[in-house]
Amino acid sequence: MSTRRPAPDNLQPEKFAFTKENAKAINNILLKYPEGRKASALLPLLDLAQRQHDNWLPKAAMSEVAKILSLPMIKVLEVATFYTMYNLYPVGKNLLQICTTTPCWLRGSEDIVSICKDKLGINFGATTKDNRFTLLEVECLGACSNAPMIQINDDFYEDLTKESMKKIIEDLKNGKQPKIGPQSDRKGAEPINIKVQV
Amino acid sequence: MVKLFVDDKEIEVTDGSTVMQACEKIGAEIPRFCFHERLSIAGNCRMCLVEVEGSPKPVASCAMPAVEGMKVITKSDKVKTAREGVMEFLLINHPLDCPICDQGGECDLQDQALFYGRGKTRFVEDKRAVDNKPFGPLIKTIMNRCIHCTRCVRFMDEIAGVHDLGAIGRGEDMEIISNSPKGLGGELSGNIIDLCPVGALTSAPYAFKARPWELKKTNSIDIFDGLGSAIEIGSKDGQVLRVLPRLNEDINEEWLADKSRFAIDGLSNQRLDSPYKRDLKGKLVACSWEEAFKVLAENFKGLKSEEIAALVGDQACLESIVSLKDLMTEFNVTNIDCRPLLSSLPTDTKNRSGWLFNPTISGIEKADSLLIIGSQPRYEAALLDARIRKSWIANGLKIARIGGGDNASYPIEELGNNVNVIEHIYKNKHSYNKILDKSNKPLFLIGENLLNRKDGEGILGRIREIAKKYNSFSDKWNGLAILHSSASRVGALEVGFVPGNKGFNTKDIIDGVASNHIKLLWLLGVDDINLNKKPNTFVVYQGHHGDKGAEIADLILPGSAYTEKDATYLNTEGRVQRTNAAVSPPGDAKEDWKIIRAFSAFVDKVLPYDNISELRKRLANINKLLVIENSLIKGSVTDIGDTSTKLAKNLITPKNINYFMTCPISRASETMAKCSIAKSSLAAK
Numbered sequence: 001m002s003t004r005r006p007a008p009d010n011l012q013p014e015k016f017a018f019t020k021e022n023a024k025a026i027n028n029i030l031l032k033y034p035e036g037r038k039a040s041a042l043l044p045l046l047d048l049a050q051r052q053h054d055n056w057l058p059k060a061a062m063s064e065v066a067k068i069l070s071l072p073m074i075k076v077l078e079v080a081t082f083y084t085m086y087n088l089y090p091v092g093k094n095l096l097q098i099c100t101t102t103p104c105w106l107r108g109s110e111d112i113v114s115i116c117k118d119k120l121g122i123n124f125g126a127t128t129k130d131n132r133f134t135l136l137e138v139e140c141l142g143a144c145s146n147a148p149m150i151q152i153n154d155d156f157y158e159d160l161t162k163e164s165m166k167k168i169i170e171d172l173k174n175g176k177q178p179k180i181g182p183q184s185d186r187k188g189a190e191p192i193n194i195k196v197q198v
Numbered sequence: 199m200v201k202l203f204v205d206d207k208e209i210e211v212t213d214g215s216t217v218m219q220a221c222e223k224i225g226a227e228i229p230r231f232c233f234h235e236r237l238s239i240a241g242n243c244r245m246c247l248v249e250v251e252g253s254p255k256p257v258a259s260c261a262m263p264a265v266e267g268m269k270v271i272t273k274s275d276k277v278k279t280a281r282e283g284v285m286e287f288l289l290i291n292h293p294l295d296c297p298i299c300d301q302g303g304e305c306d307l308q309d310q311a312l313f314y315g316r317g318k319t320r321f322v323e324d325k326r327a328v329d330n331k332p333f334g335p336l337i338k339t340i341m342n343r344c345i346h347c348t349r350c351v352r353f354m355d356e357i358a359g360v361h362d363l364g365a366i367g368r369g370e371d372m373e374i375i376s377n378s379p380k381g382l383g384g385e386l387s388g389n390i391i392d393l394c395p396v397g398a399l400t401s402a403p404y405a406f407k408a409r410p411w412e413l414k415k416t417n418s419i420d421i422f423d424g425l426g427s428a429i430e431i432g433s434k435d436g437q438v439l440r441v442l443p444r445l446n447e448d449i450n451e452e453w454l455a456d457k458s459r460f461a462i463d464g465l466s467n468q469r470l471d472s473p474y475k476r477d478l479k480g481k482l483v484a485c486s487w488e489e490a491f492k493v494l495a496e497n498f499k500g501l502k503s504e505e506i507a508a509l510v511g512d513q514a515c516l517e518s519i520v521s522l523k524d525l526m527t528e529f530n531v532t533n534i535d536c537r538p539l540l541s542s543l544p545t546d547t548k549n550r551s552g553w554l555f556n557p558t559i560s561g562i563e564k565a566d567s568l569l570i571i572g573s574q575p576r577y578e579a580a581l582l583d584a585r586i587r588k589s590w591i592a593n594g595l596k597i598a599r600i601g602g603g604d605n606a607s608y609p610i611e612e613l614g615n616n617v618n619v620i621e622h623i624y625k626n627k628h629s630y631n632k633i634l635d636k637s638n639k640p641l642f643l644i645g646e647n648l649l650n651r652k653d654g655e656g657i658l659g660r661i662r663e664i665a666k667k668y669n670s671f672s673d674k675w676n677g678l679a680i681l682h683s684s685a686s687r688v689g690a691l692e693v694g695f696v697p698g699n700k701g702f703n704t705k706d707i708i709d710g711v712a713s714n715h716i717k718l719l720w721l722l723g724v725d726d727i728n729l730n731k732k733p734n735t736f737v738v739y740q741g742h743h744g745d746k747g748a749e750i751a752d753l754i755l756p757g758s759a760y761t762e763k764d765a766t767y768l769n770t771e772g773r774v775q776r777t778n779a780a781v782s783p784p785g786d787a788k789e790d791w792k793i794i795r796a797f798s799a800f801v802d803k804v805l806p807y808d809n810i811s812e813l814r815k816r817l818a819n820i821n822k823l824l825v826i827e828n829s830l831i832k833g834s835v836t837d838i839g840d841t842s843t844k845l846a847k848n849l850i851t852p853k854n855i856n857y858f859m860t861c862p863i864s865r866a867s868e869t870m871a872k873c874s875i876a877k878s879s880l881a882a883k
Contacts, residue, residue: 003367074362
């Protein structure tokens, strides 16, 4: 896991404001928390800000959230730098997070990694020049029964093989939406060979 | 009550106690870094692990509630190994640079590594490196040493109420940072130096000055504000090197305000170390005591008693005030005053309620509503402000303010600047009356500055009536609280350093100096009055710093500062406390009362005390509580102030204070100058 700090000033936008729809969404989120506990909405609000802002969280967005929740900026900074699902640097349109923890590694995640690196021509932590792909190495994402797997933006792509990984990247490059979930023909995490009669 | 067993001993603790408290009750020592009695529980250092029967893993005793029938073991091999393990991890990224660390000798990590560590390291890899952070001119950071106990973060959040510090990142990359690049705000940040269990946060002005075991430690009290916080003065080679807080639950708990802690470098700058007189060209030249007294005696000669006046300043001690008063009485002088210009503080000890912080400082925690009038406790008494914040957090104290001021660390309902607000509340026509109706123990905090106006008596009288109406001015609960920002005022009022029969008050004296009616003016540490630049009056300045008072003086009698004398002070609640001399005064300077006593002998009007104990007997004659340390001189309920005085139109404004520069000592302090600059650049941002 790399050191988590806000992006340097030259990458930071000067301003951030929630869109009208998101401002409404914020009101709905705040309704979920009792009076006096509104600060608990920090996580969903940061997520909302990140989704609005090309999938990464600039300082301006953090201070906007701080203002909405009347929190000191440092409290927002603490949370944003703690949770790895907040991207503190600009990322490509497709954020590829490859799991390389033991189960995936045993099932061949090294191959998946090298295919991604070759096909995209970038290393871990880098973004392609056309700003379409960012590659990250992550720890276990909790889909070990479907190892090896990667997460692209919000979706899991599981049961990967060299071929299916290549195809996913091709599809993304061509602007097509690849199949989400297991790339094998099983459903979810059902046993591969044994068909249990119910 | 909960019954449990600690090391096979049965013990009863109150509900909600932690295992750590239970262990401590039987005397078992539990090592800890992150836990602190006055801060919230973090449970992140893991040093306080103990074994609990039935639990497979050791538990952190600071965060584990004591449960009925629990069996706790603090001295098993398992506990020992667990603590060794924790210590080993803590030391992995700790630089072990004790020889060059200022915390050495008083370091929790050092001590606990000695008693609970392994003695040998198995770690051969590289240690992490962390950038130092800008925490301002007071706090030096060496963040490599930080063990992330987060005590500093919790203190600033919870006690000081300044939300600048935080821990960002996670795991190995966690760092304590300040979100304010120019340094920490507030007036209490120095306390995180004491809280830091390692050498990550140390005192910047004290850096590399001394080791703790080299310091002579003197228990004393602080005189930079009206509270009289308990302090411990650390001195070496006749120089005061640092000041630390001492525990005093009634006043400062275990904290200390920044000025009290860091202004001490001013004690060695700008000092008056020899008597000075004006030569023929009007220049101040050093002279001997003999010559000085001769000049002074000559100037006293031939003067009528009404042509002589004396004033006392903010940091004068009771001993010197009483001897100056006695000297003036010998000369039949009644033009004496200790109150600021236009002050309408009562002068009779019967009306003590009119100058005391009657509900006491700890009494703030009993109050349920607080009306601040013309005061900014934050600058006038920083620790009292922390007490208000504490009460707001713990009891939901409702705070309102007349007169405005800077932001505070608690929410304030602003009632405006208009003096009519007081009139309206008095006449039951203000919305604040509704809050008072519901309040059982209202507290009225009155800044001393509020009474320094022509209609001061009218204001005081009306507040008295308001308090009376809401059962807040009785012997059971006296919610009238006058907050003084000076350490001498209450004491001086108590011993009656106020105009006698036909005597002039401060305003009259200053006018008298201007009109040349007053021929001789004795200033006992008075630096904040505006005289003409060089009046014709012969001005004697007795004090310890070459500040504004010395500038206009014709004769300077060098006295001693609070660290150099055994002296009595009364704090704003009327609590009798004493300083103890840690070092001796510089050069020819003497203890103040001795100067006055020596001069009285010089002019054959010998004051009847030859030593401090005889002088204290004189104090006891005035009020026998004055010689009983820590006794509280209480006020009784009398009709202070005067409701018939009409209120003037001027707005109520709190005293305009640069917190870091309020007295000769702090004005002479380099550290305070740096703080002042840092603060103004923070404000400019």
